[in-house]
Each structure stands twice: as C-alpha cells, then as structure tokens.
Amino acid sequence: MSGAPMTAPLRVAVVMPPIVDGDPRRAAASWTTLTRTLAAVHELADVEFHVFGRHRGGPEVWAANGDAHMFCGSDLALAGAVASAAPDVVHVHGLFANRLLRELGRELPRRVPIVLQHHGEPVPSLRTRLAHRVVRARVHGYLFTGADFGQAQPFIDGGVIARNARLFEVLEAGSLLAADVAAPPVDLAGSPSILWVGRLIEGKAPLVAVDAFGIVAAQLPDAHLHLLATDRTLEPRVRARLAALGAAGERVHLHDPVGHDEMPAWYAATDVYLSTSRREGSNYSLIEAMSFGCPPAVSAIPPHRAIVGDSGSLFAAGDPQAAAAAIMTAATTSRTDVVAHSQAWLSWPSVAARLLEIWRCLRSQHS
Numbered sequence: 001m002s003g004a005p006m007t008a009p010l011r012v013a014v015v016m017p018p019i020v021d022g023d024p025r026r027a028a029a030s031w032t033t034l035t036r037t038l039a040a041v042h043e044l045a046d047v048e049f050h051v052f053g054r055h056r057g058g059p060e061v062w063a064a065n066g067d068a069h070m071f072c073g074s075d076l077a078l079a080g081a082v083a084s085a086a087p088d089v090v091h092v093h094g095l096f097a098n099r100l101l102r103e104l105g106r107e108l109p110r111r112v113p114i115v116l117q118h119h120g121e122p123v124p125s126l127r128t129r130l131a132h133r134v135v136r137a138r139v140h141g142y143l144f145t146g147a148d149f150g151q152a153q154p155f156i157d158g159g160v161i162a163r164n165a166r167l168f169e170v171l172e173a174g175s176l177l178a179a180d181v182a183a184p185p186v187d188l189a190g191s192p193s194i195l196w197v198g199r200l201i202e203g204k205a206p207l208v209a210v211d212a213f214g215i216v217a218a219q220l221p222d223a224h225l226h227l228l229a230t231d232r233t234l235e236p237r238v239r240a241r242l243a244a245l246g247a248a249g250e251r252v253h254l255h256d257p258v259g260h261d262e263m264p265a266w267y268a269a270t271d272v273y274l275s276t277s278r279r280e281g282s283n284y285s286l287i288e289a290m291s292f293g294c295p296p297a298v299s300a301i302p303p304h305r306a307i308v309g310d311s312g313s314l315f316a317a318g319d320p321q322a323a324a325a326a327i328m329t330a331a332t333t334s335r336t337d338v339v340a341h342s343q344a345w346l347s348w349p350s351v352a353a354r355l356l357e358i359w360r361c362l363r364s365q366h367s
Helices: 024-029 032-044 075-084 098-107 126-138 153-157 206-219 235-244 246-251 260-268 284-291 302-308 320-330 335-345 348-366
Strands: 010-020 047-055 060-064 067-072 089-093 114-117 141-144 167-169 193-198 224-229 252-255 272-275 296-299 313-315
Touching: 010 024, 010 032, 010 075, 010 098, 010 348, 024 032, 024 047, 024 060, 024 067, 032 047, 032 348, 047 075, 067 075, 075 098, 089 098, 089 348, 098 114, 098 126, 141 348, 193 206, 193 284, 206 224, 206 235, 206 246, 206 320, 235 246, 235 252, 246 252, 260 284, 272 284, 272 320, 284 296, 284 302, 284 335, 296 302, 296 320, 302 313, 313 320
Parallel strands: 010 047, 010 089, 047 067, 089 114, 114 141, 141 167, 193 224, 193 272, 224 252, 272 296, 296 313
Antiparallel strands: 060 067
16 A cells, blocks of 8 residues: 555643643533634644543543543542653643642653643742742743733843743634524624723723823713723722823723623624733723724733734833823724734634644754
8 A cells, every 4th residue: 555654633731730620521521712722723634633631630531522531639640640741841830830840740651741831820929930840850941921012021131931932822712602693782882982892990090091091082072981890999990090080081981891692783783992001911892892893902911912913002101191192002903903813813723723833843953
C-alpha cells in the first residue's frame, strides 16, 4: 500500500487546577469557554482532547462530545493520569498551581511541553512567586491576552516569569452570545448612547467614565451614559460625582444587571462601548460588544489593545480627558468595520486556529 504516511492526531491534555465541589460532570459542563474552545478546535483539525480536573472524591471518568474527561482527588493522582494519556502538549489553565506543576514535572517525560494560560490572575504573594520559580523550568511557555503589549511584564518584573520565558499572544475567548438570540429590544436614550458594563469597583474605574462623560456632555448635548453595573461598592461615590455634574448628571443612568442572554439587545442599542478598566485578564464584554458592532472606546491596557487592534479608540487608563476624546472618535466609527474586525480576529475559529498553531509548534519542537 502506497501513499503519504498518516499523521497522528494531536493529543492535548487540558488541565483545570481548581478543586471542584459537587458533581464534576456538572462542573465541567459549566466551563462554557472551555467547551466552546474545544468544539471550535474540532471544527478545524483532528485533535484528541483529554480534560483533567480536581474534586474531593475518587477518580471520575467519562466522555463528552468525543473528549475524554477525568477528575482526580489529588495533584499526584491528576499528574499521573495526565502522564498516562501520553499527551503531545499539556495546557494548564491558570499560572500558579505550583504543587500540581511540580507533580506534572515529575510524572511527564521532559519532551512533553507544558504551557500555562493566564486568566486574569494578579501578581501573587512573595511566597507563591518563590514557589513558582522552583517549578518554572518545566514550563515551556505562557499564554496571555495582550502578551504582545506587555500583559506579562508585571509578572516578569515581579520575578514570577523568567525574562527569557516564551510568551504567546492568545485571545481568551470569542463571544459567548449568539447573534440570533431573540431578546426583547432595549431602548437606550442618547445620541450617542454610551454603554459601560462592569462592577462599580476601583479596578473598573467607573468614576473615570463619569468624569469623561461630563466632558463629552458639554460637546454632545444629546449624549447619554448607561452604567450597567453589578457590584455596587462605589455607588455612593458614583452618585455623588453625578450630582456634581449638574444637569449633565441627569443623562447618566445606573441600571441594574440583566441576564447574559439579554445583552445582545443592549449591544444592538448601543452607539459606543466604553471601558475604563485599569486591569483586565481579557474582557469578555468588550469581545461580545464588538461582535455586535459596538465601536469601542477603551483604556489602552494590554488586553484591550490586543482585542481592539485598529478598530477602536484607545486612551490612557485613568485619564478622563483622553477617554472623552476616544468616545467622540468612537461615536463616528462604522459598526460595519467593527463587525468585520470581530469576524476576522475575535471569532471562535480565530481562537481555535491560534491555539492549534501554538500546540503544533510546541509538538514539532519537542518531539
């Protein structure tokens, strides 16, 4: 029999370190981003996934959507199970499961690369940093949304990640909202209507959003700002700042949170999506808003720069004047251009293609 030799499917072990309480099958089914990622990869290539997790019981093994799942009761058992799967690549979600990384390093052949994906964790305590320095020699790369724009730099400066470590730019997720969901329409006042989504906490900088709107309101008398907020920690300060705006403050609306399946209608009714965040691991709402064509005006933090590219307006975090200018620019941006950018760079096929590129590169370099 002649012909080109068949290439074995890529075998990827996906490791979710947090200890799960309750039914592990239910927990795994709730990992929507992971399940969507695996499905998107299957659409593009022949990949054999083995998903591993931790829970407080004995071993649990099952298959879902053609992927093998195993939950174990300890780091040692999990590491042994990963090694038994004979993966080409081990992809660990999260940076600092140091005890598990130690066991994986012991159980896996050194030719098997391990990569860690950042999901918004801050630079950890000194103790955790030192623990990671012990195990990081076994790590072959770190995945960040915003790696190309300095997202990993605080971890490098803090001595967590080695300065010569390999960094990979990835998109954490595509939109988890379906474009064809039939949600009741939302009527958002304003021309433009500006939507800010998040928690009223320091890290999201809602006061910067209010101050920026105060500047915009003087130039756009029909503009309205809509704060769709969950955590209300800073609500008293936000309301005090609104009162200080006088009449312009009456055009700022503080809304109660809505269900995730209602968000398409909000994005469809929005002229500008605003994010004033000082730090993000990614920004799911930004990705979702852009999939519906919302022109973004967002702080120029590394993940925002990676997500927005050339299709939005960026401003220095914490600068209301610059934020106001970005809002003004975004208000004139074509929704069609934003959708085109989203489809080209922020889709699930894009997420899957980039991961495949990384995994295949690592397999070829370490096989």
